[in-house]
Amino acid sequence: MRKRNIYIGITVFFLTILAYFLFRPDSANEGNEILAEVKSGKFKVEISTSGELQALNSVQVLGPTEARRFRVGNFTIEEMVDEGTVVKKGDVVAVLDRTELFGRLEDKRLDLEQTLALFEQTQLDTSLVLRQERDNILNLQYDVEERELVLEQSQYEPPAIIKQNENSVERAKRDLQQAKDRYRIKLMQERARMVEVSAKLKDVQTEVNQIEEVLEKFTVTAPQNGMVIYVWGRGGKIKEGSQVSSWNPVVATLPDLTHMQSITYINEVDIRKVEAGQRVELGLDAFPEKKLTGKVTKVANVGQQRPNSDAKVFEVTIVVNESDPLLRPAMTTSNTIVAEEIEEATFIPLEALYTENDSINYVHLKSGKKQEVKLGLSNSNYVIVESGLQVGQQVYLSTPNWSENVAVNLLDELNGKRNPELQDISADAENLTQIETEY
Template sequence: MKTLFTLLIIAGLLAGGWWYYKRNQNNEPQFLTATIEKGSLTKVVTATGTLNPVLNVTVGSQISGNIVKLYADWNSPVKANQVVAQIDPAVYVANVDQCNGDLANAKAVLELAQLTAKRKQELVEQHAAPQADLDTAIATLHQAEATVKVKEANLELAKVNLEHCTIYSPVDGIVISRSVDVGQTVAAAMNAPVLFLIANDLTKMQIDSNVAEADVGNVEVGQDVDFSVDAFPYRTFHGKVVQNRNAAVTVQNVVTYDVVISVDNSDLKLKPGMTATVQIIISRKDDVLKIPNAALRIRTVDADATPAPISPQPTPTPPPVGKHHTSGRTRAEKRDRTVFVMPPGGGKPKPVPIKLGIDDLVYTEVTDGLKEGDVVVTSVEFPQKSSHSGSSNPFGGMPRRF
């Protein structure tokens, strides 16, 4: 009986020790970690844009009339000076004939004025006519000469309008759109009507991308670009920045800038008007130490400590009047952070200051402070605190995370 009682006491002590051990273990913070390793990092600027031909030519009409023939349609390849449309020339042929008649009449009047002036000159020399008659005849001759010039100009204008009845393609290319049909009347009284839109060369295209004002300072001519379109979601196309335009575009108080990207479209897969999701490659580094960005957001590993700010900023000193002000903190200093590293032998994580480089929104380059193989804390889960009586509150809420 005494032996049984002793065994029960030992069993109770073991159970209490186990409960105490589990309780203390549950009160310890739980850490999620990641190992520092080497790899490649690419810093990019993302944007959206529209694919356009490098050269778009609008073919219009300078005259009004009915379309009687069309020699090009959608997607038709055309050559420079190829006839693409014909406007009914009947009215303009009649106008040319009328101008020819007016010119012939003006030339006849000029001949009569020349003979009259010559006759008056002879009479004045013979003192058979007053000088005023000669002056009148010379003035009439000059008027007749001016009228002939006017009629000649009208004839040339009529001929030009007749030539404009035939519409030619100004460049080699392909017809992107056709805006008229046979029998349609085009009116050029107010503005030139558009008949065709011709793309010069679809094997070379460009993306007009909208880059936010916060990112445009990192974009430079010559940078490589990767982009995708919805038509080919599993294919990555490539381009290069050729122009960073200074004209700002403001839509609903959002300021963007047009960055032009040159694209090789030799296989003609890309079509005008497609929406492109663009990644402009600002910097790319290989074989660098990289740390998960989640580790940079850990501010404390102590449940009772006050979280420190991620990157404290000193109070700036106002610059002297009349002098150019530059920030007292360098770019490298602005990239200083503190992370928590697990000791190799175990124990509580230790804060370690590090210097950062480029990032790709998931990982960030570590330039100083860590080495390959170090284990950093990426998440901390603090246990729920119990009340003074030792019992936990079922309504205490979820564990705190940093």
């Protein structure tokens, strides 16, 4: 009898243990039933995105723009300092290939020699011609004087002789006057020839001087202090061996590192929240401990499609407030745009939000109820609850076991006013919850 009681006791014990394991709550589900408290405080609508630092102002380092005047369309960069080199005003940044322009210079120097020879020959010819004309005038003057003397000595000769001598004087004077007129014409002609040759000589000499000046500019120097940043050409960044067009001879840029901006791109869903003047919190991927502030200064009106993406984005310019020697062009920034700030709001995590019938937003309360909520603004993690919850209440971040058997407690104030546009927020939250449940 005693053994029988022992067997019965053991059987009851094992049945109790078995019943516990059969009817106890699902431990896995209990582990997933994470609670969050309804909070109150400052609420920020923030948009997070990455960007790239650029200088707000940059000075271009240019090759000789005058090269195209001498039919030099492109020139090759023979030498160039490394990108990122800090230079001072007047330091050499690059050396360009002078070969083609040297050829032009040699041609012009040969032309100059020929023009100079022509000038000297014309000058000599002019001197000879004018001297001959002056000698001729002088001889004719002597002839006039001689004939006048003969006329004077023939006063007592017969009238016929006197008349003949008078005619001879008149002819001599006429020849002298014609010689003087011819000299004036010759003088003007020779002066014109000299002016023409002199002008040509001056033009050729000027071209030679200009080519020599342009050749000096093939050694490209920095127009101011700064850091050398390569520019993009048709085949990538311009570097040693690259060709630069004389129509756009930008070799590099010297950014002003004291004033920087971050260029970022916002998707078409969030761009409606962004406007000029909004405050921005910035971080540097290269220096995680460095925190900066900025301001949105420009929002593009037209979207664009980024490479390897179907989504449309809009370019946004953010000016960095601080000046820091650590800031460098092309650094990656993490930008948090504060689209809106509410000093006092009640809010819950997005994961706590559910949707029913495409119009009812609700949460699961720790008390075992499903409560409809009226929603306000949201950010990437939280959403404002305008009514339906009290600060300090506990809500589930995952679907509790009892959810299917409980109806939603609706808000009277939303009857006939439920906003379908808010369902996107709820759907995102529900999807996030499902993913967390799976993993």
